[in-house]
Amino acid sequence: MSLVVHVTGARPNFPKAAPVLEALADYDVEQLLVHTGQHYDDAMSDIFFRQLGIAKPDVNLGVGSGAHGAQTAKVMIALEELFTQRRPDLVVVYGDVNSTVAAALVAAKLGITFAHVEAGLRSFDLTMPEEINRMVTDRLSDLLLTTSTDAIAHLGNEGTDPDRIHFVGNPMIDTLLKHRDRFDAAGVREQLGLEGDYIVATLHRPGNVDDPADVRELVAAVHAVADQAQVVIPLHPRGRARLEEAGFLDHDGMRVIDPLGYLEFMGLVRGAAAVVTDSGGVQEETTILGVPCLTLRPNTERPVTITHGTNQLVTRQTLPDRVREVLAAGRLETWPTPPLWDGQAGPRIAAVLAGSVGAGRRAEA
Known part of the structure; x- marks a missing residue:
């Protein structure tokens, strides 16, 4: 065998x-x-x-x-x-x-x-x-x-x-579709005490968090987002130090939580008004869930999530305005999804x- x-x-x-x-x-x-x-x-x-x-x-x-x-x-x-x-x-x-x-x-x-x-x-x-x-x-x-x-x-x-x-x-979409009914957005919202619109952020790429000048720009951009809606960011304790030093968490609209399990995280994403990310997989998951995704990178290896999904590329300078537009437009009722x-x-x-x-x-x- x-x-x-x-x-x-x-x-x-x-x-x-x-x-x-x-x-x-x-x-x-x-x-x-x-x-x-x-x-x-x-x-x-x-x-x-x-x-x-x-x-x-x-x-x-x-x-x-x-x-x-x-x-x-x-x-x-x-x-x-x-x-x-x-x-x-x-x-x-x-x-x-x-x-x-x-x-x-x-x-x-x-x-x-x-x-x-x-x-x-x-x-x-x-x-x-x-x-x-x-x-x-x-x-x-x-x-x-x-x-x-x-x-x-x-x-x-x-x-x-x-x-x-x-x-x-x-295959990641196989997993998402198989477990989608277990993504309890209301339960996660209640567990975390979230009220009104919220935005999920996942940020870890070196291009955003390694250089001090980039981090300062990131802090300003995300704080401008937090002026519009609460920002929930799962962040491992080991990754917090540099962002804390830069004042990333010094805003009443910022809510930092520990990393979540798959079901809990997908429940959080499912209930979000939008996601701000530099992650690859999140671009795919939001594409299927119909959640507006703002990818804070100059490029993506997953352009199909832009042509057949809910994703768009943004810069730190354009992020606050794109969030404002997304919140005003609300969630789409239908959207394209990639073949297979x-x-x-x-x-x-x-x-x-x-x-x-x-x-x-x-x-x-």
């Missing part, structure tokens, strides 16, 4: 992997779920496994946090040992985190067939560590599983063999993966 190893490492990976693990269980393969421990506390990882019904990882490498090079190296060392002992027939990775590129390098050097879920996304911004991870991972991958047509075009422009590219849709974001990406991905190792469906499936 063929062995398929799934490598996950950080919060965004888990809702992408869940539908693939579930669908691949219908095939005659052995699955091994590896959690590298890149995100290692309960709010950032363990709670996702519980809420999404994912079995406890078979292996937890426990690499923890650290600088990009050190963290990637720790994952590589641990995965090389694991892959040498177990010798997978196929390795599957998700997204663009350090664990993703580490697994790609190890699998390529060991000559193990390798699949990348969410291949082909490009921001064309090499100051983003995630962009480097995406490019390296895709270059090494044998199977490139794409979520959007623009990703197919990017891979084609890079000379990728079309036979290696599979347009499968977005239909809740069936997991089965499509599983069919490609099973076919690559020659596995048929289980008799009881």
